[in-house]
Amino acid sequence: MRDTWHLLKTTDFPAITRNALEILQVNLGYLCNQSCLHCHVNAGPTRKELMDNENIQHILEVLEQPSVRTLDLTGGAPEMNPMFRNLVVAARALDINVIDRCNLTILLEPGFENTAEFLAENEVLIVASLPCYLEDNVDGQRGKGVYQKSVQALQMLNRLGYGKANSNLSLTLVYNPTGPYLPPPQDTLQLDYKTFLAEKFDIEFNQLFTITNMPIARFGSTLLSKGEFESYMTLLKDSFSAANMNGLMCINQISIDWQGYVYDCDFNQMLNMNILDPQSFRKLHISDALKTKMVDIPIRIADHCYGCTAGQGSSCGGALA
DSSP states (O other), X not given: OOOOHHHHSSOXXXXXXXXXXXXXXXXXXXXXXXXXXXXXXXXXTTOOOBOOHHHHHHHHHHHTSTTOOEEEEESSSGGGSTTHHHHHHHHHHTTOEEEEEEOSGGGGSTTOTTHXXXXXXXXXXXXXXXXXXXXXXXXXXXOTXXXXXXXXXXXXXXXXTTTOTTOSOOEEEEEXXXXXXXXXXXXXXXXXXXXXXXXXXXXXXXXEEEOOOOSSHHHHHHHHHTTOHHHHHHHHHHTBOGGGGGGOGGGSEEEEOTTSBEESSHHHHHTTOBOBOTTTOSBOBGGGGXXXXXXXXXXXXXXXXXXXXXXXXXXXXXXXX
């Protein structure tokens, strides 16, 4: 796989500083039952990296801070970490909102058949990948048969109450472009998703997030291989919108990797752009986070940051504009 870091590290992206921490995003490991083309963490079935119990205990300590209200769990497939359920239960006991970044097909894998019921019992918010509502596009990006399994998983979640009116079980779908272009307007695409999935499969969901593909890791390597990296970066830069700057996810969120190291976002995590201790300049670990002043420190930037400010903007919470 070809690395894009040398093409991204020199940047003229505007400086950003951090506000109070509200969202703790935790990557529980790169093990996944899928290997998707757009995956910025290069997750897959052969990955061995998984967060251990010691670091999970440090996560729980940070969640006790009054400003932190949300735990956002990612992977890989976060459900494949053996400590996933213990962490969810402990976080919910602290009255923390828990988000599961779910690839849907994991809910049908052997050994994970009752995962959907567990998520419902604990009122976990599900943010589920479905990069298109058309079968050929999904299978082309995520693997043959993924679309039909995703449909089955969504129908199962609906039966449990997810995505239904007057239910507290929130179901969000996530769209990623299947090529080197920006997502269409989120509201318009959400209507298309809702109409198609309801008419064809009787599937309901609450909202759609559109997320721009980042020119890093697996997707960045594909851009280089096809000779499309420069044109994609030009698209991102030409589509820069200053109005998106105040809504960037890195302003009130930190990302933790499977080893417990701290980053401004999970994209920086994949580029090894650690948050550094302001005094020692060593890599900040989650065990140090409670002792370190996080407010007003500069956020580390590179050219990939243009992916979050292009067009309608992009974050883990969907479009910014």
